[in-house]
Amino acid sequence: MSSLDLITNKIISDANASAASRIERANEEARLIFERKAAAATLECERLRAEADINLERLRFKSESAAKALSGKRMLTEKGRLIDDCILKAREIIVNMSTEEAFHMISKFVGQSLIGVHQPATLILSENDLKRMPSNFIEKLASDIGTAIMLSDQPGNFDAGCIVKCELVEYNGTPDALIREHLDQLSDTIGAILFSDESKSKLTTT
Incomplete structure (x- = not known):
């Protein structure tokens, strides 16, 4: 190579x-x-x-x-x-409500509304209560309260309770008015009753 x-x-x-x-x-x-x-x-x-x-x-x-x-x-x-x-x-x-219960409620409302009032008052009832009002109801109510009460012959535009007028002041004791006035309180009370068990269970789990 x-x-x-x-x-x-x-x-x-x-x-x-x-x-x-x-x-x-x-x-x-x-x-x-x-x-x-x-x-x-x-x-x-x-x-x-x-x-x-x-x-x-x-x-x-x-x-x-x-x-x-x-x-x-x-x-x-x-x-x-x-x-x-x-x-x-x-x-x-x-x-x-029965007649007895209805007029007991009306009497109580009128009495509470007119405490300390001495002027004559006008009581307005529903058409149904006008028809079934007990005899001498107005006289007895006026006597118990100590105030002159006149019954309006014209029924109010409501189905229960009453309206009391005294001069320029009006006291509305109809169910709708009372519910509107105390709606929050009613809701709280009913809620506490309905959901009391739920509140208790929350307390026991915390």
Whole structure:
């Protein structure tokens, strides 16, 4: 083999070795890059998953809060409806009271309205109560109160209770007027009775 061949072979051998080394280095760098990218991708996936979990938890919390708020709102609505039904039922009972009960209530209202009043008063009754008023009711009422009372021969535009007029002052003792005047108190009282067990259970759980 000539010197030229030896030199040529050496060059080829060195070139092959250099190429193999470069390929190996390139493969190693590629592997390291891949591992870094894979690690970064894994970290990013973990971050995204954690962020998604947080967002899901926030969404769940918001959904639960909204559901609780809606449930509470519906509960309040139902409680209010139940209280209103009880008030309407109480009104119905008043309207349908017996003659004795109705005129006992009227006597009590007139007496309380005219405490300390000495001017003559006019009593207005419903059409139904005018028809069933006990005899001597006005005379006895005036005597008990100590005030002159005149019965209006025109019925009032209501179905129970009464209206008392004394000069320019009017005392409205009809169920609708009394309910309007004491609505908050009535609602609180009825609510306390209806939902007393619920309040007790809340106290025992706290």
